[in-house]
Amino acid sequence: MKATATSVPRLHWPMRAQVMARVADLFALMKPRVMLLAVFTALVGLVVAPVHLNLAQSCIAILAISAGAGGAGVLNMWYDADIDAVMCRTAMRPIPRGRISEADALVFGLILSGSSVAVLASALNIVAAALLASAIFFYVVVYTIWLKRYTPQNIVIGGAAGALPPVIGWAAATGNVGLEPAIFFLIIFLWTPPHFWALSLNRVSEYERAGIPMLPVVAGRTGTTRQIRLYSFLLVPISLLPWMLDFAGSIYGAVAIVFGAIFIALAWQLRRSKQDYRRTAHRLFVFSIFYLFVLFATLLVDQRSDHGERPLVARLAAPVGSLERANPWLESVKFAGRAINVRAGEV
Numbered sequence: 001m002k003a004t005a006t007s008v009p010r011l012h013w014p015m016r017a018q019v020m021a022r023v024a025d026l027f028a029l030m031k032p033r034v035m036l037l038a039v040f041t042a043l044v045g046l047v048v049a050p051v052h053l054n055l056a057q058s059c060i061a062i063l064a065i066s067a068g069a070g071g072a073g074v075l076n077m078w079y080d081a082d083i084d085a086v087m088c089r090t091a092m093r094p095i096p097r098g099r100i101s102e103a104d105a106l107v108f109g110l111i112l113s114g115s116s117v118a119v120l121a122s123a124l125n126i127v128a129a130a131l132l133a134s135a136i137f138f139y140v141v142v143y144t145i146w147l148k149r150y151t152p153q154n155i156v157i158g159g160a161a162g163a164l165p166p167v168i169g170w171a172a173a174t175g176n177v178g179l180e181p182a183i184f185f186l187i188i189f190l191w192t193p194p195h196f197w198a199l200s201l202n203r204v205s206e207y208e209r210a211g212i213p214m215l216p217v218v219a220g221r222t223g224t225t226r227q228i229r230l231y232s233f234l235l236v237p238i239s240l241l242p243w244m245l246d247f248a249g250s251i252y253g254a255v256a257i258v259f260g261a262i263f264i265a266l267a268w269q270l271r272r273s274k275q276d277y278r279r280t281a282h283r284l285f286v287f288s289i290f291y292l293f294v295l296f297a298t299l300l301v302d303q304r305s306d307h308g309e310r311p312l313v314a315r316l317a318a319p320v321g322s323l324e325r326a327n328p329w330l331e332s333v334k335f336a337g338r339a340i341n342v343r344a345g346e347v
Helices: 007-029 032-048 055-079 102-123 126-147 154-163 165-174 179-200 204-210 215-239 250-272 277-301 312-316 320-339
Strands: none
Touching: 007 055, 007 102, 032 055, 032 165, 032 179, 032 277, 055 102, 055 126, 055 165, 102 126, 126 154, 126 165, 154 165, 154 179, 165 179, 179 215, 179 250, 179 277, 204 215, 215 250, 215 277, 250 277
């Protein structure tokens, strides 16, 4: 008897559904929203660099950095599967739920990480590839395996891995590292502790149950809010350096001042809050994500250069024929802004 045209899809639908669910679980292992913010900062480093790659090279660089960030996220979830299972915010991840085995996650993470470094080295340059390999190693080995379970300063030292993407993007374009990407690195490095500690203030009991010595567990609310305020005061003047050193224009300077003042105000409010400190901590956590995205998005559109390039804002006001180069990057800002939202379970 002949199979009808409609019978074949019905026969294969359960298998297709399983494949789609499997792909979704593997994608979830990559911490996509955390990865997106990191990749966006890498895109900024790539675009503001004085050497501009063609579209194909740029796409390869961003895809390689994305795969590297995703691979690091997978390896992080692989190693942390035991503590993820006892924490409410991470218990629904694919490995604790039994949807992905630890062995499969390990293989997937290693393939992503290794191939991303190899592609970046062969398609662009060895400096960018070495930086990407260092970021993956630092996040997986230094932070996840070594620091996270043994010191309350884990997020401070481990934050270096998350601060490297704009440096990798810059190196992908130029083949070297300069003052500008070093400042981008410092901005993210100083941003990471108050961002993550604001989250962990609302998860103290979970970290205690998992045996993770996060700062709120070891130092309490008072000590943690004091450190958040300290890092916030250090972050804001560093965030002004691109404007002060003429890497970025006055629009960036104004945004950095206004948003930096809000950041400090929220940190100060958290330091003084007592009964409602959990709500204030969550407000700071949410704002910190928005702060970093807006800061780097403004840096992207208000860049300056000593190499004959006008800021992207000025190029957007140019004749239509000159917009071909600017539009892809402007669209990337819009896309990242729509896609980045708060998912504490991925951090």
